[in-house]
Amino acid sequence: MPTKPVFLTQFLIEEMREHGEQMPDLRLLIEVVTRACKRISIAIGKGALGGVLGEAGTGNIQGEAQKKLDVLSNDILMEANEWGGHLAALASEEMDEAVMIPEQFPKGGYLLLFDPLDGSSNIDVNISVGTIFSVLRAPRRPTGPLEESFLQAGTQQVCAGYALYGPSTQLVLTIGTGVHVFTLDRELGSFVLTQRDLRIPADTQEFSINASNARHWEAPVKRYIDECLAGKDGPRGKDFNMRWVASMVSDVHRILTRGGVFMYPLDAKTKAQGGKLRLMYEANPMSMLIEQAGGAASTGRERILAIKPGKLHQRVPVIMGSKNEVERVASYHAGG
């Protein structure tokens, strides 16, 4: 860690200057989003004392029961972002449709997408959760329904990141110039740069998958995991470790930090809906971070970032992390 603390604002100004493009609106937008993440972090930190645990008694568009903190986090992000003047519209995993910035506020040139609280099954058991976000440019002359403006491939993202609410709160961010990690200094209330240019090792000995779905997996995934489980005496010639937090943010954070492969593949249970995880709120931002860190992200059949979305709440199979492992799983899907 640098001796003199580098705060998020200073980092963004210098990073943009170094790469020859000042984008003040994007910087301010990132600051607003991360300020909302600090508020979410405080609410989560209060736990049972804040009266925020448990079910909200409502459901989202995907038919999932919402937790109080899902709703609260969504409200915090909406409220923080609607008046800033940097956005044209927002979309959230927890809301049925994309929302235009209300009439009374100025409009900006960006679109914001977020999963306000990822891994919400972990809230009531005090295990790490996170907020994932993605920023796209709003089309200059939008035509058709609002949703269409959002239906851009992940390669078009100008920024992606997440906040991880763990033992410490961290912000992991890319604006297309590598992946950088900030840690929340709770006393100062500021994100401080703690790691620049995160890189994922190309090889790994760790995988992350919900193994209770094994009987539903397709043959290529079964083969890959069987080979890992065979250890030193199997075709891979080495032992593998396994980790599954069931918060994508936590699992992907571990992989960004020390390598590994994260999988929520297509299986018999999720096939009808195209996969479990959401393309625009989860897979795309995480894929941008993973690729920016030198890793790879695939559905098994194609690069996630190249997918042209058909709808806002689209789901996709996800295989991401250490490059050589992701390529191996993709080659098994291709019949290799």
Ligand code: AHM
């Ligand atoms: P959520 O956004 O509703 O919390 O769902 C997404 C989560 C991911 O964070 C995690 O990887 C996965 O769902 C866990 O699924 P499972 O409970 O099937 O293991």
Ligand code: MG
């Ligand atoms: Mg989620």
